[in-house]
Amino acid sequence: MSANPRQEFFDTLAAGWEDRNSTPETRDRLPAVIRAFRLQPGIRVLDVGCGTGVLFPYLREAVGTAGQILALDSSAEMLKWAAAKTAARVVTLHAPAEAIPLMDGCLDAVVCFCAFPHFRDTAQVAREFHRLLRPGGSAVVARPGTRDEINAHHDRHTAIAGDHMACPVGMRTMFTAAGFTRAHPDGRPGRCLFRTEKGKR
Numbered sequence: 115m116s117a118n119p120r121q122e123f124f125d126t127l128a129a130g131w132e133d134r135n136s137t138p139e140t141r142d143r144l145p146a147v148i149r150a151f152r153l154q155p156g157i158r159v160l161d162v163g164c165g166t167g168v169l170f171p172y173l174r175e176a177v178g179t180a181g182q183i184l185a186l187d188s189s190a191e192m193l194k195w196a197a198a199k200t201a202a203r204v205v206t207l208h209a210p211a212e213a214i215p216l217m218d219g220c221l222d223a224v225v226c227f228c229a230f231p232h233f234r235d236t237a238q239v240a241r242e243f244h245r246l247l248r249p250g251g252s253a254v255v256a257r258p259g260t261r262d263e264i265n266a267h268h269d270r271h272t273a274i275a276g277d278h279m280a281c282p283v284g285m286r287t288m289f290t291a292a293g294f295t296r297a298h299p300d301g302r303p304g305r306c307l308f309r310t311e312k313g314k315r
């Protein structure tokens with residue numbers, strides 16, 4: 115267990131995380147969310163803040179057998195469950211999203227599902243996404259629910275109170291400052307989804 119209260123919060127919640135958080139309705143909505151990520155077969159993708167790996171089967175389906183999936187989380191407890199999902203053939207990394215131990219330009223896509231507002235330094239994480247992506251690569255930050263619902267949900271828990279999802283303009287500003295050139299906020303009701311691309315040189 116960690117001395118960091120937010121980390122301790124997620125470590126403690128790891129056992130049974132998906133049973134508590136993935137209702138049948140949430141699972142039914144996941145394929146549409148993953149399609150909006152626009153992942154192509156054969157690419158190398160990193161799932162940042164992967165938790166217990168709820169996305170793994172969907173990511174494997176999207177990138178196919180030729181694709182590579184890496185997944186990162188700062189909670190060792192969450193990663194234990196993620197690493198047990200061997201069928202998805204995912205390489206797991208125990209590290210903070212603010213300092214990802216991978217080489218510059220080594221990824222085609224980065225996805226971040228239900229995790230972005232929890233990062234200690236979101237601007238630094240956006241810079242890490244930009245560093246890791248090849249030119250033309252894409253980053254997606256997504257979460258089911260409206261921004262108000264998400265922010266209110268986080269505020270009900272002391273350890274993650276104030277972990278708020280930025281508004282679309284705030285996301286665009288942060289990712290533009292990190293070097294991204296194209297932003298595609300998705301305003302569909304019932305979900306927050308922000309997709310952005312690293313410019314081709």
Ligand SMILES: C[S@@+](CC[C@H](N)C(=O)[O-])C[C@H]1O[C@@H](n2cnc3c(N)ncnc32)[C@H](O)[C@@H]1O
Pocket residue numbers: 121124125162163164165166167168186187188189192209210211212227228229232233234
């Ligand atoms: C709400 S959970 C979402 C997990 C998973 N993506 C899902 O949808 O079930 C947020 C995750 O972000 C991780 N996390 C929080 N801060 C982090 C950081 N700075 N670096 C990496 N992971 C972090 C937590 O450990 C937790 O597993």
